[in-house]
Amino acid sequence: MATAGTILHADLDAFYASVEQLLDPSLRGQPIAVGAGVVLAASYEARAFGIRGGMSGRQARELCPQLIFVGGHFKDYQRLGDAAIGVLGDFTPLVERISIDEAFADVAGCTHLFGTPAEIAAAIRRRVRTELGLPISVGVARTKHLAKIASQVAKPDGLVVVDPARELEFLHQLPVELMWGVGPVTKARLAAIGVSTIGQLAKLPGWSLERLLGPAAGQKLSELAWNRDPRQLKPHRRARSAGAQSAIGRKPAAERVIRPTLLHLADRVATRLRAKSRPGRTITVRVRFADLSSVTRSTTLDVPISATMILAELAEELVRTILADHPDEKIISLLAISVSHLEEHWDLELELPFGLDDQARRPGSKLGLARWAADCAIDKIRDRFGWDAIGYGSVALGFSRSVPDAFRKLAEKDL
DNA sequence: TCTGGGGTCCTAGGACCC
DNA sequence: TCTGGGGTCCTAGGACCC
Numbered sequence: 001m002a003t004a005g006t007i008l009h010a011d012l013d014a015f016y017a018s019v020e021q022l023l024d025p026s027l028r029g030q031p032i033a034v035g036a037g038v039v040l041a042a043s044y045e046a047r048a049f050g051i052r053g054g055m056s057g058r059q060a061r062e063l064c065p066q067l068i069f070v071g072g073h074f075k076d077y078q079r080l081g082d083a084a085i086g087v088l089g090d091f092t093p094l095v096e097r098i099s100i101d102e103a104f105a106d107v108a109g110c111t112h113l114f115g116t117p118a119e120i121a122a123a124i125r126r127r128v129r130t131e132l133g134l135p136i137s138v139g140v141a142r143t144k145h146l147a148k149i150a151s152q153v154a155k156p157d158g159l160v161v162v163d164p165a166r167e168l169e170f171l172h173q174l175p176v177e178l179m180w181g182v183g184p185v186t187k188a189r190l191a192a193i194g195v196s197t198i199g200q201l202a203k204l205p206g207w208s209l210e211r212l213l214g215p216a217a218g219q220k221l222s223e224l225a226w227n228r229d230p231r232q233l234k235p236h237r238r239a240r241s242a243g244a245q246s247a248i249g250r251k252p253a254a255e256r257v258i259r260p261t262l263l264h265l266a267d268r269v270a271t272r273l274r275a276k277s278r279p280g281r282t283i284t285v286r287v288r289f290a291d292l293s294s295v296t297r298s299t300t301l302d303v304p305i306s307a308t309m310i311l312a313e314l315a316e317e318l319v320r321t322i323l324a325d326h327p328d329e330k331i332i333s334l335l336a337i338s339v340s341h342l343e344e345h346w347d348l349e350l351e352l353p354f355g356l357d358d359q360a361r362r363p364g365s366k367l368g369l370a371r372w373a374a375d376c377a378i379d380k381i382r383d384r385f386g387w388d389a390i391g392y393g394s395v396a397l398g399f400s401r402s403v404p405d406a407f408r409k410l411a412e413k414d415l
Numbered sequence: 416t417c418t419g420g421g422g423t424c425c426t427a428g429g430a431c432c433c
Numbered sequence: 434t435c436t437g438g439g440g441t442c443c444t445a446g447g448a449c450c451c
Contacts, residue, residue: 038419053451056418099422099451181424183449216425217448245420282443292417296445338422403419411421411451423450430443 005142005164006108006117007233009151010124012084013135015101016041019080020070022133032068033060040072040407044156074406080132081410087127091120096233100410104144106233118161125159143229146171149178167227172199179224186213186221201225239413241280243338244268250290253323253332259316265337266312267392268405273339274379276415277346279304280339283311285318288334295322304343308378308392309371311337342415 012018016034021027021043031046033039039060042051049064060067081100088095091114094106107120114120121138128136135157139150142164149171154160162170176198177187189212195201201209202225210218223229244265251257262285273279283305284298297318305311315337323329381390387405 035419040419054418056416059416059418062416102451181449185448214426239422240424241422243421247419284445294446298444300443334419336420408420411419413422421451423448425448426446428444430441432440432442433438 003142003164004117005140005147005162006106006111007141007144007147008088008105008107008117008121008124009139009141009144009147010084010088010103010105010121011137011151011155012081012101012128013137013156014041014043014047015081015134016072016077017043017046018134019073019076022080023073023076024070027068027070030068031064031066032070033057034070034072036069036071072404072407074404074410077410080134083132084128084134084136087124087131091124094233094235096235096237104147104233118159121159121161125157142167143227144231144233145180145224145229146227148180149174152178168202171225171227172197172202174198176201179221181217181220181224186217189213198225238342238344239278239415240342241338241340242269242272242278242342242413242415243284243336244408245286245334245336247288247334248332250331250333253287253330257332258319258335261335262315262319262337263308263312263392265335266315267308268408269337269339270306270308270311270375271379271382272412272415273306273342274375278342278344278415279306279346280343281305281341282339283314283318284336284338284340285315285322286334286336286338287319287322287332288336289326289329290331290333292333294334295326297322300341304341304346305339306375307371308375311339312392 017032020032020034029045030043031049032043033046033051034041035057037057039051039053039055039057041053046064046067051060051063051067057069077100085095085097085103088103088105092105092107092110094109095103097103107117111117114123117140121140125136125138128134137151137154137157138159139147139154141147141150141162146162146167150160150162175196176182176190179198190196190201193212195204201221206218206222209222212218213221246261246265248257248261281304282298282300284296286294286296288294299314299318319335378390
């Protein structure tokens with residue numbers, strides 16, 4: 001008998017929608033969508049009508065007129081997501097959390113305590129159901145990729161254990177889009193050469209896959225199709241970038257729109273960087289125009305930064321270069337800031353000299369010292385009284401934000 | 416009927432160095 | 434002076450994931 005797989009992939013089903021149905025029993029069995037202008041999550045009853053995440057509210061209503069939109073209980077999402085992943089942690093410390101509602105676990109070291117991987121998976125599902133009231137699907141296999149696919153196959157509210165002796169049999173019958181890394185574009189490219197299942201993909205010669213998808217993607221997909229997945233669990237992965245964006249509808253590409261929006265975005269990003277002492281060297285901005293096409297500009301500094309005003313000013317310069325390069329674009333629909341090349345550990349006071357250099361470079365700007373002191377003061381006030389107690393006019397933005405800040409926080413990775 | 420927000424990784428070209 | 438090759442970093446864009 002082959003060695004049993006010990007990798008679990010656990011994934012809460014239709015997570016936000018399930019939480020809403022848990023909190024309000026009258027919503028159970030109903031097609032519901034979390035969100036308003038856009039569908040952030042849809043219950044399985046809603047999915048039966050073809051409703052998917054990311055869909056506009058109007059489009060969703062057309063597909064399902066009786067669809068119920070519900071507001072977000074963000075605190076409960078965070079609490080219940082943490083609690084569910086915490087159940088995995090009761091079995092093994094080897095847990096890699098992927099998002100608020102999804103994680104891998106390796107139970108190789110705890111089977112003598114809790115039974116076979118399949119028994120552990122069943123116990124996890126039972127506990128999440130009885131203690132939290134939520135459905136969770138689990139896949140069990142020898143590799144991360146196969147465990148992840150197994151949990152997708154198990155949905156909704158199921159358990160799939162892949163027998164190591166029948167891995168390829170299981171894998172090769174499935175459609176290519178279940179593979180990690182195959183999205184709409186790759187699926188279409190494969191379909192164009194008559195490939196729709198993982199088995200068909202596996203039989204392609206390596207060179208043809210690499211020619212179709214590029215060397216890295218081609219090789220990776222080939223490995224995954226033969227279930228040669230070398231990835232290990234990484235319990236504590238550090239983030240490589242941090243960013244924020246805001247869809248602003250259709251607004252003129254004018255300073256009165258751009259400046260306050262960038263200041264708000266810079267405030268969100270820089271505060272997170274300072275909280276974890278992880279300033280970054282590369283600043284990237286993105287501008288999306290009226291037709292939804294977008295352009296990015298980035299700059300890499302010699303010294304990492306995390307000061308709100310410095311980030312905001314650098315971002316504004318980059319946005320100005322974009323607009324100068326696209327003089328015909330008068331309307332913008334989204335602005336984004338991202339900071340990468342993050343330092344591992346950094347004494348934030350070392351940032352001070354950069355502020356002063358910056359001052360010398362641009363005479364009109366405020367003194368670096370004053371900015372640093374202002375950031376410190378704001379961070380402290382927020383620590384005591386909460387985010388909205390003070391800030392760079394985030395509440396004074398002249399237009400409503402499409403998504404509440406509380407929801408954004410759910411998607412943020414730990415820095 | 417134009418689609419929210421936070422991320423990761425890859426590619427291709429160019430600059431620069433040895 | 435011309436030519437070649439390898440390595441690293443940066444930039445812009447794109448595909449994909451949750």
